[in-house]
Amino acid sequence: MTGFESIVGIDPWTALFTFLNMLITFAILAKFLFKPIKKMIDDRQKEIDDKFEAAEKAKSDAEALKGEYEAKLEGAKDERDRIVRDAVVRATKREEEILAEAREGANAIREKAHADIEQEKKKALNEVKNEISSISIGIAEKVCEKEIDEKKHRELVLDFINKMGEAS
């Protein structure tokens, strides 16, 4: 039997077929198309979000490290300045010490020289005195032609010389 349905009619069997077809279409599209695609989109979105987050974190970490290193660098600069300053101070002090030592040494040498000179002078003077007294005694012996008491005489002459030295 073939023929036509009425133009505005409902055939329950066609309705049933349509219903079943719709259900099958829905089930298959949902399982094989919509859900996998949605999952893929969401996964990719998540991955992108994660990557961005990681990048942000890495950037902030780098910023922090940079700040830390800059602070360290600043500290190192201070340290360097301090060391240089200390070294300068120490060097100055050492310089003064050395200078003072040198001056002291020079003074000591000079004083020693002075003392030596004084001593030599005294020694020379004494020798001269002795020489003079010997010569005087010789002269006096020649003059008096007689031996006088050597000891007494020497005292006499020396006394004379000393008085002369004081007077001059």
Added chain:
Amino acid sequence: MNGPKIYFVIPVLGGIPITQTAVSSFVVMLILCTAGILLGRNLKKRPGRAQVLTEKLVGMLYDLVENTMGKHNSYWTPYIGALFLSSIFGSLIGMTGVLRSTTSDLSTTLTWALMTSFICWGCTIKNFGLLKFLKGYVNPMNIISDVAQPVSMAFRHFGNIMGGGVLMSLLYSALASVSVILIGLVKTNGIVCACAVMLIGAGLLVWGLKKKKAVRGALGGIFILLGIASILEYLGVFTGVPVLTLGIPGVLSLYFDIFSGLVQALVFSLLTMVYVGNACPPPQDKKVE
């Protein structure tokens, strides 16, 4: 104009008629399922062209559903998508000329509309409780609205597609008879007239092409065809060639078959989304007035 043709009847359960609609619906299902399985296969993190396009379309459907029904109803997208695609392909499959549009059969649209209604009722009971659902019918006008809703949805979709089909077939027959009359008119005036019509057509076509005016060119084309058909008629090779049905119905078909099919599919899906969305409020609004 007839309803869907009954191909044969399976002689069980009092006779199961296999209509054009049933066959078309089956074909649409096969097309959609095959396409769905093929497009949903081998998804990659770095998509190819086909996957990008598929993701775009599926994403658009998800966006549409989320914008209309709210984010919490995103899981309805597969059903809405299946409905939308079935409707579009069901309407467009009528353009093959072999199969009839599934949506120009009231059986199809009413089934879909009733599915929407049952989903709404089910969701209302699930989300608001049976008592609340029954309380809604204290006012008997709600029964009318519940009946009117699927009926209006079904008839709107059915009427638009069916009406488009009727108009198109009317147009075809009208153009055929007009062309027969025109050819007869030219023929009675002799072969010279036919040649003249052809020359005028050629002139119009060249003029239209030179000035880049589509209407003049098209008119010229029609004149040429008319002239050729008249000559053939005069020579007795063919008789009654419906020359005017070439090209002209295509313009109207763009509206009645393609545009109307898309719009009705969208309207049907949107209405379904709105009704189901009302029955599935955001989680915090459940059990509240």
